[in-house]
Amino acid sequence: MARAQFDRNDVIDKSIGLFWQNGFSASSMQQVVKTTGLKPGSIYLAFGNKEGLFREALESYAQKSIAQIRHTLDTAASVGEGLCRLLDAVIQESTRENYCSCFLIKTRLELAAEGNDLHEVASAKLNEVEALFRSYLEKEFDHTVSRQRAVSLMLHIFGVRVYGYQRDSADRMRQGLREGLPWLPWE
Amino acid sequence: MARAQFDRNDVIDKSIGLFWQNGFSASSMQQVVKTTGLKPGSIYLAFGNKEGLFREALESYAQKSIAQIRHTLDTAASVGEGLCRLLDAVIQESTRENYCSCFLIKTRLELAAEGNDLHEVASAKLNEVEALFRSYLEKEFDHTVSRQRAVSLMLHIFGVRVYGYQRDSADRMRQGLREGLPWLPWE
DNA sequence: GACCATCTTGAATGTTCATTCAAGTTAAAT
């Protein structure tokens, strides 16, 4: 069945699952073959190499995440309320079985050595998220405050992404966010 | 030169450097051989396997970190002042060339899948740090407040450990900490 | 219906991996 090209989006989604869970180094191409159903030749023709596939998976994840953030902030009654919903969703995610933190953060930490290219991609996307927060905050606060609070938001989100591995920590994290982000319109 | 046993502490320190930077999967035993100067046989006799060496390195790192925290908090004029110094030190560390975040956090994220043993070690040590903060805070605040603020501290430290990869972010992080931890005696 | 460009296939490649072990070396015990 040649010419009946595989579904690229489907392959990328499955690769996101694998790479997000195991990271770059601990995911083998043999696992990719098993997970995606593609044969090695097809993968290498379509994505070049392991790094190419990882990059596409990472970028797809980032794009979806950013779209999700935009949507939540756009549909909320206020920026503050949207941010609360966003933070609640992050906490909620951490209660999942097989919680995997955030693909971007994991990549930033795993591939930090020696100016790795994938590390740069992850970092750029995380910066994009911060810039997005800043631009939304500027609808309600002045420039300086918006910049500071965007940083504070990022620190808290990173914190939750790491803290969330602890079992039954959701309530504690919610309290922690209320402590550290008192300017948000909680509940 | 048999019987002239190698310096175990030295080997562990060198292993910390390697594993901290590259993580578990991306560090090969051949790199360990090169870094430590030991031959494979010696490593396997002394530590069992790669995981055994990694575990000792991780535990040694954790012990040193906790001792450092204790020392800073014990020698400060107040708990609050000690915490400020601690947080400043974490920010300071992030300005280093070859910044590597925190070995415990990196391990928690890298080896989270399937109840990995090393993940549990890292998580247990991180919980120990939180408990330590709580016990110091209880010298100045009541039980409930201490618990909440310990969580908030952990969230901020995790945040800084991830955010710190961004170049020239020290000042921004300092501002962010002042925003999120206003109960600390800053400056 | 013959052809060609396009895509798939999966066995094969050479490398690197974690780990082992028989042989070698030394310090202490006898």
Added chain:
DNA sequence: ATTTAACTTGAATGAACATTCAAGATGGTC
């Protein structure tokens, strides 16, 4: 001086790794 226990040595092992490529299959084109 000889033995013994403790430790080192480094080549060898087999498995797993990322990647390649010649051969096969298919759909569109003339």
